[in-house]
Structure formats: structure tokens, C-alpha cells
Amino acid sequence: MQYLFVFDRAPYGSWKDRELLDMAFSAAAFDQSVGLYFTRDGVNWLRDDQAPSVIDQKSVARHLGAAELFGLEGLFADQDSLDRFGLDEASITLPVSVVTDLTALESNETRIIRL
Numbered sequence: 001m002q003y004l005f006v007f008d009r010a011p012y013g014s015w016k017d018r019e020l021l022d023m024a025f026s027a028a029a030f031d032q033s034v035g036l037y038f039t040r041d042g043v044n045w046l047r048d049d050q051a052p053s054v055i056d057q058k059s060v061a062r063h064l065g066a067a068e069l070f071g072l073e074g075l076f077a078d079q080d081s082l083d084r085f086g087l088d089e090a091s092i093t094l095p096v097s098v099v100t101d102l103t104a105l106e107s108n109e110t111r112i113i114r115l
Helices: 016-029 040-046 060-065 079-084
Strands: 003-007 034-038 074-078 097-099 111-113
Touching (some): 016 034, 040 074, 079 097
Parallel strands (some): 003 111, 034 074, 074 097
16 A cells, blocks of 8 residues: 555544545556555544534545545554444444554555655
8 A cells, every 4th residue: 555544533524534435546546556544533433423514514424435436455443442332343334454553564666644
């Protein structure tokens, strides 16, 4: 994987991670090898039971659904973070590969990007 974008903030608290997702999609559109890694509060991006209309926001789940269209190589989630928020495969919107440590995804050629 050439680029790994790290999402570590809740989906509706800041625009930074939405901009990060746009960056990931842009890189993928130019045939770059891209993955998304959700950790800490960022695993809430994957939550199936979001109610963004309560705070006059649009769901980030629809944006994440475009990952397949852009040909992202993988969606990854941190096991400890999923456990902390009580999330499992049945309670998230997209299939992800669960990892126990970010270093499992790193290689000498991987660039880690977070905002």
C-alpha cells in the first residue's frame, strides 16, 4: 500500500477527516494504492446507527460507501478501538479488516497520512 490515511477523530466534530477522505479518494482516482485506517474515536465513522440529521449534518456513511468506486485497497479498523465503543461486524456499515496494531499495515513504502 502506498498511502494509508488515518482517521482518529469522531465523524461529526471536525471537517478535517472529511477533507482527509477527499484526499484519499483523490489519490485513488489517480491510481495510487490507498487504504483507510480507523482508530480511536475514528471508528465511529463505521458505526451503522448514526443519526446525523439530529445535528443537521449529512451521514458520512454515504461518503465511505464510495470507497469501492474509487478502488481503495483496504479499510482497516483498530480492534481495541472497536471494543472500546462496543462495535463489531454487525454494527458497522462496511466490511473492514480488523488489526491490532498500525505497524501491521506499515511497510517501507507506505506513507502514513493524518490531519
